[in-house]
Amino acid sequence: MKIVIGESFFPLLEDRSRYLVMCGGRGSGKSEFAARKIFLRCIKEGRHRILVMRKIRKTLEQTVILVMRRVLAENNVVHEYNKSDRTIHFAGPSGMNELVFDGLDDPEKIKSIAGITSMWIEEATEFSREDFLKVDLCLREPTPDYHQIMLTFNPQEVQARWLKDMFFGPVPHPQARVHNSTVDDNPMKKLDPQTWAAYCGTLDALKDQDDALWKISRLGLWAARTGQIFAWDVTPLPALSFDEIWYGGDFGYSVDPAAVVKIYRKADEFWLEEIVYQTGLTNPMLATEMTRAGVNGNTITYFDSAEPKSIEELRRAGLNVHPCDKGPDSVRAGIDFLKSKKIHIVEGSQNLYNEASEYCWRKDKNDRPLPEPVKDRDHLMDAVRYGVYTHCAKGAPQVISWR
Numbered sequence: 001m002k003i004v005i006g007e008s009f010f011p012l013l014e015d016r017s018r019y020l021v022m023c024g025g026r027g028s029g030k031s032e033f034a035a036r037k038i039f040l041r042c043i044k045e046g047r048h049r050i051l052v053m054r055k056i057r058k059t060l061e062q063t064v065i066l067v068m069r070r071v072l073a074e075n076n077v078v079h080e081y082n083k084s085d086r087t088i089h090f091a092g093p094s095g096m097n098e099l100v101f102d103g104l105d106d107p108e109k110i111k112s113i114a115g116i117t118s119m120w121i122e123e124a125t126e127f128s129r130e131d132f133l134k135v136d137l138c139l140r141e142p143t144p145d146y147h148q149i150m151l152t153f154n155p156q157e158v159q160a161r162w163l164k165d166m167f168f169g170p171v172p173h174p175q176a177r178v179h180n181s182t183v184d185d186n187p188m189k190k191l192d193p194q195t196w197a198a199y200c201g202t203l204d205a206l207k208d209q210d211d212a213l214w215k216i217s218r219l220g221l222w223a224a225r226t227g228q229i230f231a232w233d234v235t236p237l238p239a240l241s242f243d244e245i246w247y248g249g250d251f252g253y254s255v256d257p258a259a260v261v262k263i264y265r266k267a268d269e270f271w272l273e274e275i276v277y278q279t280g281l282t283n284p285m286l287a288t289e290m291t292r293a294g295v296n297g298n299t300i301t302y303f304d305s306a307e308p309k310s311i312e313e314l315r316r317a318g319l320n321v322h323p324c325d326k327g328p329d330s331v332r333a334g335i336d337f338l339k340s341k342k343i344h345i346v347e348g349s350q351n352l353y354n355e356a357s358e359y360c361w362r363k364d365k366n367d368r369p370l371p372e373p374v375k376d377r378d379h380l381m382d383a384v385r386y387g388v389y390t391h392c393a394k395g396a397p398q399v400i401s402w403r
Contacts, residue, residue: 002074003040006185009033013040016146017177021167023155024181025220027199029188030152034120035067037150038099039075041118045145046094051119051138055126056350057103060086062257062278064122065101104131105348110138117143124153126350129162154216157224159357164222182220209362209374227361227369229335230343234353237273237346242266247301248324248387250379251286251310252279258286259379260293260301261352263387269342272384274349283310287317295319302386324386325393332371334389341388352380 005013006029012020022030042048052064065081068088072079079090086101104110104127116138121127127135139147157164167173183189183203188196200218207214212223244265252258260276275293276286295301297320303311305323314321345353359381361369373381 001040001043003036004187004191005029005033005036006181006187006189008181008185009179012177012179013037015177016148018147018149018175019167019173019177020148020150021163021176021178022150022152022181023163023168023178023220024185025183026154026203026217027183027186027188028181028220029186030179030181031064031067031122034122034150034152035064035071038068038118038120039071039077041145042090042097042099043092044094046092046097047144048097048117049115050097050099051113051116052099052101053103053119053121053135054123054350055104055131056348057086057105058348059277059350060101060103064120068099104135107131107134110135113138115141117145118148118150120150120152122152124151124163125156125160126354127160129166132162155220155222156216156358157222168222180220182218206374206376208365209376210360211363211367213358213360213374213376225358225360227363228357229359229361229373230338230356232272232343232345232356234347234349235271235344237264237271240264240266244391246299246387246391247275247290247295248383248385248390249276249290249301249303249321250383250386251283251304251307252379253281254279257351257379258289259351259383260286260290260295261349261380261383261387262293263384263391264346265392269344270388271344271346272349272352273346274352274380277351277380283313284317287314287319290314290319291317300391302390304382304386322390325390326386330389331373331385333393334385335373337389337393338385352384355380 024030038050054060069081072090077090079088081088088099090097102110119139139149167176167178183200203218206217212225215221215223242264246263247260248263249260257277257279258281262273262275264271276289281289297318299320301319301321302324303321305326311321311323355377358377360374362372362374364370
């Protein structure tokens with residue numbers, strides 16, 4: 001059995017608190033630890049039915065499910081993954097275990113899930129206090145072993161003040177153990193110091209752009225970011241006859257996700273729907289994901305003009321892809337154009353909502369806003385800007401055909 005975790009996390013392996021609250025900066029290893037604790041408990045105790053959650057169901061596949069399957073593979077554990085039910089089954093010495101992955105898309109369904117022995121809530125800042133109280137009630141039936149809800153998140157005060165109030169107040173929560181971590185706690189510091197140092201450099205560079213973001217991401221401290229650029233609401237997609245539908249996209253691969261957003265327009269009002277947000281996609285794989293999501297050669301998509309070779313590959317896969325309009329002041333011009341329109345995020349687009357909530361103006365050393373955004377976790381935001389600004393401000397190109 002192979003369990004690699006940071007030293008500061010070791011005491012948490014045997015912790016039996018009702019709430020194990022793991023708050024920390026980016027890359028601290030808290031989510032990797034949560035996955036490994038689940039695995040260890042299943043192997044040692046057995047007969048578990050553990051619920052693993054994020055706010056929106058479709059974000060599970062490329063996050064917690066991916067992590068759990070990797071941990072099982074590292075330990076050569078044969079398991080059955082049911083993609084449609086989002087469950088993983090595997091045997092331990094004491095019996096079968098089931099991991100159930102779900103979101104709060106249907107809150108009533110969560111209430112009806114029976115036999116849960118413990119839980120892991122990833123990206124807990126996505127949940128409201130009311131969401132958490134509903135989920136907490138799911139852990140109610142007697143089990144041979146202890147109940148525990150693990151929460152993992154970054155300390156973003158604006159997004160989830162309730163977490164700070166509940167678990168970080170002057171009076172400690174009587175049923176909680178709180179653990180704070182930073183990238184310094186990640187075992188990669190010893191296992192791969194070169195990669196670890198490069199990532200630390202990326203985090204440290206945030207200090208010159210946004211001091212609050214640097215405190216959250218590098219130091220793992222609670223901070224409230226200011227200067228949010230957009231205040232888009234979240235709404236169901238209305239049953240309208242739209243004037244136009246098209247797409248915007250941003251390339252990615254290993255660290256940065258490829259991102260594609262679907263854009264609906266009715267007059268001067270827009271609705272944005274996230275359809276692809278995934279790392280590890282080659283351009284042919286991205287084309288497949290886009291096609292699976294309903295993109296075809298009859299609908300225009302705009303991608304980053306700095307990657308003509310990638311655009312060509314998507315075109316050869318049958319997609320009607322065009323370079324976005326990009327120039328010396330196109331970022332600011334695109335933002336100004338978006339701010340002049342009424343824009344909504346379609347329900348279920350959790351990554352888009354997260355990025356929009358964190359999309360802030362860069363600050364100077366005196367904490368004054370600069371006329372450019374912080375360059376951080378903005379892949380869907382770039383896709384939106386490429387799509388909306390290029391298409392509407394510059395005029396749509398003609399549909400092309402590739403054979």
